[in-house]
Amino acid sequence: MPTGTIKMNQPPPQPIIGPPPKSTKYKGVKHTIMVMSGKGGVGKSTISVNLAVSLARNYRVGLIDADINGPDDPKMLGVSDEKVDVNEEGKILPVKTKYNVDVISMGFLLPTEDTAVIWRGALRHKALQQFLEDVAWGERDFVIMDMPPGTGDEALSVAQIVPDVEGVVVVVTPQDVALLDAKKAINFASQMKLKVLGLVENMSGFVCPHCGETVNIFKKGGGEEAARKYDVPFLGRIPLYTEIVESSDNGVPSVSQSNAIAEAFNKITENLLNVMEKRTTIH
Numbered sequence: 001m002p003t004g005t006i007k008m009n010q011p012p013p014q015p016i017i018g019p020p021p022k023s024t025k026y027k028g029v030k031h032t033i034m035v036m037s038g039k040g041g042v043g044k045s046t047i048s049v050n051l052a053v054s055l056a057r058n059y060r061v062g063l064i065d066a067d068i069n070g071p072d073d074p075k076m077l078g079v080s081d082e083k084v085d086v087n088e089e090g091k092i093l094p095v096k097t098k099y100n101v102d103v104i105s106m107g108f109l110l111p112t113e114d115t116a117v118i119w120r121g122a123l124r125h126k127a128l129q130q131f132l133e134d135v136a137w138g139e140r141d142f143v144i145m146d147m148p149p150g151t152g153d154e155a156l157s158v159a160q161i162v163p164d165v166e167g168v169v170v171v172v173t174p175q176d177v178a179l180l181d182a183k184k185a186i187n188f189a190s191q192m193k194l195k196v197l198g199l200v201e202n203m204s205g206f207v208c209p210h211c212g213e214t215v216n217i218f219k220k221g222g223g224e225e226a227a228r229k230y231d232v233p234f235l236g237r238i239p240l241y242t243e244i245v246e247s248s249d250n251g252v253p254s255v256s257q258s259n260a261i262a263e264a265f266n267k268i269t270e271n272l273l274n275v276m277e278k279r280t281t282i283h
Contacts, residue, residue, distance in 0.1 A: 028139040029062070031166045031276070033197065034159070036188070038181030040070075040149030043202040044171045046248060047238070047268075048146035049076045050255040051169070054269040056100040059141035063103040066132065066158050067148045068117050068124055071107030078251025084108045091136035099256055104135050125157045132161050151188040159192045167195035167279075169235065169272065173203050178222030179229065186230050197235075197275050199227040200268055204237035233275045236268040 026032065035048040045067070052063040065073035074080040077097045084104065085093045094102035107113065109131070119127065137143060145162065148154035159165070170185040172178040182199060189196050201223025227234035238244075241261055247254045255265035 026135075026137055026140075026143065026163060029137050029143050030141050032143045032145065032162060032164060033166050033272075034145045034147050034162070034168045034194070035171060036147040036151075036155060036168055036185055037149055037171045038151060038184035038188075042149075042171050042173050042181070043238070044149065045070075045072045045076065045146050046244065046254075047169070047171050047200055047202060048144055049073055049248075050253050050265045051269060051272070052101045052103075052142075052144040053077075053099045053253040054255045054266050055142050055144070060139060061101050062094055062137050062140050062143040063101050064132070064135075064143060064145040065103065065105035065107065066128065066145055066154075068106050068119075068127070068154065069148070071105045071110075073103055073146055074105050074107045075113070075251060076248045076253060077101065077103055079103065080107065080113055080251070082108060087136050089136070090134070092131075092134050093136055099253060102137075104131075106131060121153050124154060128154065128157050129161050132158065151184050155188065156192075159188075159194065165194055166276070167197035169197055170199045170232070171202055172199060172223045172226060174201055174222040174237075175219045176222055179226045182223070182226035182230060186232065195279070196232045197279075198233035198272055199223055200235050201237040203240040209242050233271070235271045235275070236264065238264050238268070 035044055035051065037044045045065070048063065052061050055061045063073060065071045074082065074095070077099060079095050079097050082095045084095060087093055092104060094104045095108060096102050106117070106127075110117070145158070147158055168185070168189045170182055172182050178201070186196055204220070204223070223237060224234050238261075243259075243261060244254050247257070254261045256262070
């Protein structure tokens with residue numbers, strides 16, 4: 001690893017005081033998109049991974065798993081046993097996957113999958129800063145960032161460190177509290193001067209694997225109502241299929257298959273690209 005790498009037994013540095021330093025744009029990266037939520041447990045990583053794989057059908061895509069406490073993206077992409085390498089300049093090289101998405105994750109830097117990261121806030125910020133700034137992405141059309149859950153210190157650290165973010169995709173669930181969770185994420189984006197590109201409703205009804213009937217376990221339509229209330233684009237909804245869980249556990253993104261689930265993810269990607277085309281030029 002490059003000089004100055006954070007080690008598990010290293011004492012925490014002094015707290016960082018004052019505004020974060022201004023970052024320069026990721027060299028060669030055209031569009032950086034953050035996927036975030038107002039709280040944990042809404043399937044943000046599932047959306048991030050499948051969005052990245054869907055985009056990779058036509059674009060050069062990188063994926064950043066910035067969740068220190070729960071770096072699940074490598075497992076979802078079938079590369080949890082891989083380790084990162086560095087180039088001649090000491091920059092971290094993303095891990096390649098068979099889905100045409102290169103991924104970098106804190107999970108690659110831990111000795112085992114179940115290692116608990118017990119770091120103080122300042123050390124977490126320092127680790128994230130090094131982790132995010134020292135990646136050799138090369139030429140990329142998109143870098144998708146799976147943000148830490150919620151709107152606390154870690155999400156703030158990432159938003160301060162990452163340069164020139166195109167915008168934010170907010171993930172919520174369908175119940176009434178989706179309005180509150182969406183508002184937290186939208187307020188966070190506003191305070192960080194980030195555009196909200198759209199909102200995705202995840203776990204939008206459970207689809208019975210036997211009869212195909214949809215049961216609205218978490219009520220219905222909270223995500224779309226939140227998008228309408230807060231005047232942000234509604235990108236679509238993903239029902240709760242058992243196949244999504246099984247595929248993720250097996251390292252196979254649902255969008256890489258040919259079924260209704262993949263169609264739902266691809267439709268969200270299409271809607272996102274349409275929103276971006278209206279706001280900027282996608283080359």
